[in-house]
Amino acid sequence: GAGVSQSPSNKVTEKGKDVELRCDPISGHTALYWYRQSLGQGLEFLIYFQGNSAPDKSGLPSDRFSAERTGGSVSTLTIQRTQQEDSAVYLCASIPGGAGAAGELFFGEGSRLTVL
């Protein structure tokens, strides 16, 4: 596709339910990031995938959060037993050639999660 694609664009769920958010990066981009955008909090780094290397999970806020990237392309962020504080916009970004390259992140439009 022409850009980073995320789905769903909006998700409303009840507290305690599990949710999956999907990211389809730009074809050929080897690095993929997940960020969380909360009102007044800026962008919080969650996880980073680079090729076949082990992901950098250091930003995941709790063990309820996990992510995988299949075949070096599509990524899924899973939040188990959602809590109200998980409500935010979850942004995916990809970058060609890894983060050591030119440095421009290409963002998706985000998935807005609302936990009731």
Next chain:
Amino acid sequence: AQRVTQPEKLLSVFKGAPVELKCNYSYSGSPELFWYVQYSRQRLQLLLRHISRESIKGFTADLNKGETSFHLKKPFAQEEDSAMYYCALKGYNFNKFYFGSGTKLNVKP
């Protein structure tokens, strides 16, 4: 620790007035700094990066290592500049980009 600080949550100026969005960073070594912008109903996108020393849409940003700042400036603001602006730092291990909390710029007619 690597950190990016944007002290202003909201900045309102009139059209034609100069604008400066502040960004300070904490980093040891030579930083790579960026400004990203998010217009209403659009995705976050790169505005400019310090290594390019470019001017985009009339905006410039100069890296001041002594003051650890990377303020974004434009001499004459336009209404279409109204957006959310994020300052970002590329970290030590090149994996992470650290973002500030963002400044919402509102340019009034």
